[in-house]
Amino acid sequence: MTERRELRIWRGEGGEGAFASYLVEAEDGEVVLDLVHRLQATQAPDLAVRWNCKAGKCGSCSAEVNGRPRLLCMTRLSALPPDQPVVLTPLRAFPSVRDLVTDVGFNYAKAREVPAFVPPPGLAPGEYRMQQEDVARSQEFRKCIECFLCQDTCHAVRDHEENLAAFAGPRFLMRVAELDLHPLDAAAETGLDRARSAQEVHGLGYCNITKCCTEVCPEHIRITDNALIPLKERAADRKYDPLVWLGAKIGLRSGKTTP
Incomplete structure (x- = not known):
């Protein structure tokens, strides 16, 4: 089943920026990183995010989802409240580089x-x-x-x-x-x-x-x-x-x- 989910993503550089909201198509069984990739492909090609294996083994796609540190590739949409936006922010403990990328x-x-x-x-x-x-x-x-x-x-x-x-x-x-x-x-x-x-x-x-x-x-x-x-x-x-x-x-x- 296809539905539309709202992503609220921190956009900016060097700690300066603001949230931007997007409506993205989502399929059953998808994870947050799937939506981020679809967003890059359809609406925000300049969105900066780290990822590599998409299997929960490289640790690259670390970010904060609804305020909790998580791997984007291991966070299923079904585990998040369906009637609320999915809020994505960079790791707060480290300096912001751009969008969801931090200097670790x-x-x-x-x-x-x-x-x-x-x-x-x-x-x-x-x-x-x-x-x-x-x-x-x-x-x-x-x-x-x-x-x-x-x-x-x-x-x-x-x-x-x-x-x-x-x-x-x-x-x-x-x-x-x-x-x-x-x-x-x-x-x-x-x-x-x-x-x-x-x-x-x-x-x-x-x-x-x-x-x-x-x-x-x-x-x-x-x-x-x-x-x-x-x-x-x-x-x-x-x-x-x-x-x-x-x-x-x-x-x-x-x-x-x-x-």
Whole structure:
């Protein structure tokens, strides 16, 4: 069945602009990105929007639909109120470039600040061996498609520009947690305590575990429960637990603890 849906889209450049309304034909089973493509083909060829795979795996078409961070290609029209306009705006946490496109360079800068995996000494690539349980613990985090919806919805990034220099955001704190959980990561042997670094360098303390990042993740990664909260616990242990501190001092324990 064909119907006409109203799209209200933010149009503008560099943060300056206004909403424009369009009536677009819609078919059963379509997603918001289908309407955006039809709009570009019929009425607004100059509309700027990022997209690539249209399969929910590249993270390119991130935007806000009716005020909620979503992937345009995974948001079905049937899930939105049929008697109301579909309101599309760019990700609010990042600088506007044009229309629905934002500058997400902040995220790539934060990615470079996270030290990479440190290979274990004495083992060559291909010789690494891990228990399946350990693989499973970090495999969840590897599902991240870097859509940056979690970064956009995190109020510490979204509402407090003054935090940006000191706070990496949930996506990259999750990366720190993944490496800290990795049984073969030898960062501690180089003097790098990843949990302490999360607190002192990447701003873990700015996170107050509201779980908003988990709620918008299209891959259903339990960012808060499985990454941020355990990372907070390990950071607190290493900083305040006297037994952990003493063990590290006398060399009985490495910087890692079991979460």
